[in-house]
Amino acid sequence: MTLGQSIAETRKRLEPHYSDGEARALVREILFRLKGWTPVDIAVKADEPVSGFIQSKISEAVDRLLRDEPVQYIFRRATFYGLDFTVTPDVLIPRPETAELVDIIVGDHSGQSDLRVADLCTGSGCIACALARNLPFAEVTAIDISEPAIAVARENASQLKVDVDVRRDDVLALTPPEAPLYDIIVSNPPYITQSEKTSVDANVLLYEPHSALFVPDTDPLLFYEAIGLYAVKALAPRHSLYLEINPLHAEALRDMLARQGWHDIDLRRDTSGKLRFAIATRTS
Numbered sequence: 610m611t612l613g614q615s616i617a618e619t620r621k622r623l624e625p626h627y628s629d630g631e632a633r634a635l636v637r638e639i640l641f642r643l644k645g646w647t648p649v650d651i652a653v654k655a656d657e658p659v660s661g662f663i664q665s666k667i668s669e670a671v672d673r674l675l676r677d678e679p680v681q682y683i684f685r686r687a688t689f690y691g692l693d694f695t696v697t698p699d700v701l702i703p704r705p706e707t708a709e710l711v712d713i714i715v716g717d718h719s720g721q722s723d724l725r726v727a728d729l730c731t732g733s734g735c736i737a738c739a740l741a742r743n744l745p746f747a748e749v750t751a752i753d754i755s756e757p758a759i760a761v762a763r764e765n766a767s768q769l770k771v772d773v774d775v776r777r778d779d780v781l782a783l784t785p786p787e788a789p790l791y792d793i794i795v796s797n798p799p800y801i802t803q804s805e806k807t808s809v810d811a812n813v814l815l816y817e818p819h820s821a822l823f824v825p826d827t828d829p830l831l832f833y834e835a836i837g838l839y840a841v842k843a844l845a846p847r848h849s850l851y852l853e854i855n856p857l858h859a860e861a862l863r864d865m866l867a868r869q870g871w872h873d874i875d876l877r878r879d880t881s882g883k884l885r886f887a888i889a890t891r892t893s
């Protein structure tokens with residue numbers, strides 16, 4: 610079978626389950642992860658034969674995709690902010706909207722160096738590593754409660770050759786320091802309420818770690834409250850806290866941050882138009 614025939618067959622298998630665009634993207638991802646082939650390589654090799662081994666690997670990946678397994682877990686790789694990360698089912702797959710948050714932070718701090726950064730609830734370490742790569746001489750600390758997630762974040766820091774201090778701690782129980790420790794605090798904590806579970810896609814519900822995703826209906830701002838109280842002391846005056854947020858609770862979050870003493874609270878939309886980020890400044 611030629612590569613062109615194999616691609617056509619693979620798309621046919623995927624199409625009942627995925628849209629045409631998704632099936633095309635998945636085929637490209639499978640071939641990139643298995644063989645390192647880019648779309649140009651694929652076009653050039655269309656008439657070349659595909660080995661039985663590669664054909665069986667493609668078929669195995671398709672079987673898993675048809676069971677809703679995310680392609681990132683199948684190959685244990687995810688691209689985020691132009692960097693290649695290891696991901697396992699112990700960590701959330703980095704999302705494009707989170708990369709938008711990294712971009713806001715990098716833009717706000719261009720030309721600055723030696724910044725002290727904390728990424729709370731780091732998961733794969735995607736935010737921490739992307740910031741360490743893009744903020745010159747930044748000193749980055751990354752915290753998560755999950756031991757397996759910490760192992761993945763450390764592996765990513767090591768593979769990407771960035772200096773990130775990954776530590777285990779409970780963000781809900783951090784003691785605010787006497788003196789400021791950081792110039793930037795960022796967090797994408799769990800923020801989906803249990804009652805929103807019905808609107809969450811099967812691939813997320815079945816495969817991603819629920820401890821990374823969900824908070825109780827009774828306390829949707831659980832993490833933000835703890836992070837805000839910690840950061841209002843741990844952040845240097847006139848510096849900002851950057852949060853990825855649940856659009857459904859954006860206004861309540863703004864009120865809570867104001868009550869905690871934060872200033873210039875800015876709710877921003879992601880590229881899909883949802884209120885997805887909150888940026889708040891410590892004045893004194």
Ligand SMILES: C[S@@+](CC[C@H](N)C(=O)[O-])C[C@H]1O[C@@H](n2cnc3c(N)ncnc32)[C@H](O)[C@@H]1O
Binds near residue numbers: 753
């Ligand atoms: C939404 S994920 C975000 C992961 C990563 N920052 C990202 O943007 O892809 C939330 C992370 O919070 C961690 N987490 C949950 N409860 C925590 C706690 N009490 N203290 C610290 N981390 C916690 C989870 O293990 C998970 O890695």
